[in-house]
Amino acid sequence: MMSGALSRRRLLEITLAAQSGALAAAHQHARTASHAAKPPLRSLSAAQAREIEAIASRIIPSGATPGAREAGVIYFIDRALATFDRARRPAYREGLALAGRLRRRMFPGSRSIAALSETEQDRLVAALENTPFFELVREHTILGFLGDPAYGGNAGGAGWKLIGFEP
Template sequence: MSDERLSRRTLLAATTALFGLVGTADARTVTGLPYLGNEVYPPPEARPGPWLFFTADEGAAIEAIVDRLIPTDDLGPGGKEAGCAIFIDRQLAGPYGRNEGMYMQGPFPANPLPTQGYQNQLTFAEQYRRGLAGLTAHVARNFGNRKPHQLSAEEMDRLLTSMEKREANSPEFNGSALFDLIHNNTMEGFFADPIYGGNKDMMGWKLIGFPGTRYDYREVFDKLNTRYNRPPVSLLGRPEWNKAGGRT
């Protein structure tokens, strides 16, 4: 999210004269209420299109994985259709992939306590790159020289189960760590606002009954313990609005 902050700083520098920021030595002095009309800091919207981070093979592998983590079934579409792979790609191409804002100074000890949390010196993007290379080799070794996206659904389930249960771990391939990472990001993608590229048409929210960003639920208190039937709304509005309104 540093992009917005950067633009905000640029904005502040550019508009110091407008609203009481004194452009002197102490450049950030604020007196009075620095209110700017029509000024908001939206997140960068994930756009459709080619992969920004993944190679074609990596993207195909992730699409195959997210579609088994969240399968298409009688409850509705799965992770691939929801755009979870797009979400992960856009996240890895952005500040998240670079671990921006995290404390990344060493030393990084070999055996941190589990209670001490994240102690990986690789960025998330690097973890994906190395992890997917390890996965590709692991699949080639164990599934007849094929690539991950060439596995059948049953084979992929077997692979993911072995990764989750640490049975696929080897010195070359930390399968359980890769599983946890992809699992976490897939769930983020399926349930985050569609503005980030996943949860297409709010299908994750529709599955469970989350009405999104409506922001005013006072009417709910008049009808407690009752199913809420208004359709969800996201930061992008609703798909119908965009079709009808012709916004591009």
């Protein structure tokens, strides 16, 4: 073997070391992005946001692909209610009150929609399905999942990636 040439073993060691470094860097980037500071709520209280996020997360659930929660749909909804859709704030207040009454009737002793199991949340959402409140949350959830991330939702382009859209 020539003294200046790399052996296959050495080439493999270098390649594996480089790939390990790249993998570690990618993992760190993903971890940092997932722990990035969330924008402050401008219209909703933290409790209201948790309840709405629980409903939105049953409309576009998480699983093998990101759902409403991962896409930050709640931040789109909050921003919409603080700006261009401010007139719909009362509909959210009234809808959350309705959802709370329904939750207490269906699941006595429960503390919140967010604290229900996914199965219980699905049952509650099914009971809300024919209400104007559900229609509003569904509309905002879809807009927040597929809209431009500049408006607060679709974090990391999660919705766009899911449908194969490349801006």
